Amino acid sequence: MLRVHFTVADLVRTRVSDGADPLWETVLSLHRLQDKSPDPALAVWRHPGDGARQGPLEMLLPLVPRRGYFPDFLTPAAGAAGIEHGLEALMSTPRTRLRDELTVLGGRNPLPSWVRSLADGEPTALRRLARAVGTYYDRTLGPNWARIKGRAHTDRALRLQALWHGGAEAMLRTYGPAMRWRSPVLEVAYPVERDLHLDGRGLLLVPSCFARSPVALADAALPPTLVYPTRARSADDAACTYKGLAPLLGPTRAAVLQALSGAPTTTELARRAGVSLSSASEHAAVLRGAGLVSSVRQSNAVRHALTPLGSALLREVRP
Structure with a gap:
């Protein structure tokens, strides 16, 4: 097991990479x-x-x-x-x-x-x-x-939503079961026994499409980095999720919720879900009121992203 030891300063400096490396x-x-x-x-x-x-x-x-x-x-x-x-x-x-x-x-x-x-x-x-x-x-x-980058960005959006809503500790709780947060230590499934003390440097988390399991730099003197497998969803998983959500939310709203990976704009959301711009905006507002979606204005566009509750719902729903 790899035990990553955090201080308060490390939690502040912990971040997720911009995408796949x-x-x-x-x-x-x-x-x-x-x-x-x-x-x-x-x-x-x-x-x-x-x-x-x-x-x-x-x-x-x-x-x-x-x-x-x-x-x-x-x-x-x-x-x-x-x-x-x-x-x-x-x-x-x-x-x-x-x-x-x-x-x-x-x-x-x-x-x-x-x-x-x-x-x-x-x-x-x-x-x-x-x-x-x-x-x-x-x-x-x-x-x-493009496919690799897209999977990494989708995974990153999930982590950042938890970070925005609950802070670094909430984000670190999203990585189970191979990575378990037991404050102030992140316990990582690892082939050798090892302790990594961050000592105020923070931790860089890097999503990877090819990682079998979490992997860290061997040299503890280098900037602390932990690469982890992205949470991938297959086409079959997506179909099962849609079938499970449709009776609960209605087919259109279920499609909108499922199209929210990667923090799309309202225009992108409408295109993905196959609905009009006004319909996408309306459904996003309802989902936001239910605590499943958060929306942020950027310049002339509004971006929508799943909250931890919305992400959990998509992960857990089955037909």
């Missing part, structure tokens, strides 16, 4: 690629004999074992600003950090001989690694990035 998604998708049944978006990389595909994997898979430790330098904080910024930061990793982290990795897994030049910080080796990461991202995550 391309380098974290790259590394965690490499974990999933090694599963027996990977995400369909990754299946193209499982066919042997294609040198264009196998080249990047020959370099990346030894650094990202299916289970356990992988180097923190593969997921620099700069990656949150985009894949290009992340790759630049990766190529600028200090030699001492490369050597230390690859030594830890080599103590747990056999490594190919070329890793020695990477541990020595040779610019050519770092460029080759960045090129392998970039190629894998461009061919796999890049074409699916």
Whole structure:
């Protein structure tokens, strides 16, 4: 178990990432690629004999074992600003950090001989690694990035609603069962026993479509980061939720409630639910009065988002 220890200052500084991080998604998708049944978006990389595909994997898979430790330098904080910024930061990793982290990795897994030049910080080796990461991202995550980003934004909206309405502790309670808030400690299901003291630095929570379970940076001296699996809903789940809500709310209002993921504007809500603009506004007002929806004006638009109660209703309703 990982125990994350908070102070009052840490709760104030705890935040949710703006969205999916391309380098974290790259590394965690490499974990999933090694599963027996990977995400369909990754299946193209499982066919042997294609040198264009196998080249990047020959370099990346030894650094990202299916289970356990992988180097923190593969997921620099700069990656949150985009894949290009992340790759630049990766190529600028200090030699001492490369050597230390690859030594830890080599103590747990056999490594190919070329890793020695990477541990020595040779610019050519770092460029080759960045090129392998970039190629894998461009061919796999890049074409699916809109879907990945959309899932992360939907999940983030859920967390922020809890934050706005109840504060950081209320938000931390939304991550169960793998992450349980027992003030002042967040208990995280983890393969090793570990304590992480935030010491006033706060915690960055990063949603991930490819994370199997929560994962944190190994080096406690780095900015505290915890990546967690997004709460995904399949088309079958959505259909079941609609069937369960329709008798309670009526078919139109149920459709409006279900269309509220990602804090849409009234215009976007009307389009998603297939109703007129005035009807969307009216139904949103009724749902807001019931405590299921909150609405905030931004410039000339009004954005609507699920409250924790509305999110809980969508999660729990079944036919």
